[in-house]
Amino acid sequence: MRGHAVRRQLVSIALLAAASLGGVSTAAGKGSAPPPPLATNPTPIQIFGVWHCGNHYCDWQQEINMIAFDQDNRWLLERGGSGADSARPAVNLVVLSFVHPLKLLQRTDTGELGMIPKGMSQEVVNYFKAAGIRVMLSIGGITYTDAWDAALSMDPETLGAHAATRGGRAPSSPRALVIANAAQ
Numbered sequence: 001m002r003g004h005a006v007r008r009q010l011v012s013i014a015l016l017a018a019a020s021l022g023g024v025s026t027a028a029g030k031g032s033a034p035p036p037p038l039a040t041n042p043t044p045i046q047i048f049g050v051w052h053c054g055n056h057y058c059d060w061q062q063e064i065n066m067i068a069f070d071q072d073n074r075w076l077l078e079r080g081g082s083g084a085d086s087a088r089p090a091v092n093l094v095v096l097s098f099v100h101p102l103k104l105l106q107r108t109d110t111g112e113l114g115m116i117p118k119g120m121s122q123e124v125v126n127y128f129k130a131a132g133i134r135v136m137l138s139i140g141g142i143t144y145t146d147a148w149d150a151a152l153s154m155d156p157e158t159l160g161a162h163a164a165t166r167g168g169r170a171p172s173s174p175r176a177l178v179i180a181n182a183a184q
Helices: 002-024 066-077 101-106 122-129 142-154 156-166 174-182
Strands: 049-052 093-099 134-139
Touching (some): 093 101, 142 156
């Protein structure tokens, strides 16, 4: 029974983080303009994404040299080749992997607000956003399963609130955040 409850919390937090961190997209904070009209023949959503581990074992604990970062990642911004699509991005989503769940909860990491690694800087996020690529941060990973269990057993509400805060959509309260997720 406990395992089922932990999985349910984990799924709720993962969905919350995905929805919240989508707020890092290029559409965030553009004001309250009306939505564009619907297409006559809508096209299904297509996601072409990549998991990005940075330059240090997916922990992003080293500062990023943006010149070297650009040289290593330019292919994501410009797919190359010939023709009209050559200058378009190769992806429309980059997932920066991984935020450590316990460090996020306890605010003991090396980067912004103590919640993310220093390599996952706003500069890295803006690098992709400037090309119209959405950016998400992935919490956890296979090597962090013990950290996930610990964070969820310690304080799942605060973990979710911290994930939402980093995504730019701070909830009115951690309790409201958890209640909203439990209703889904």
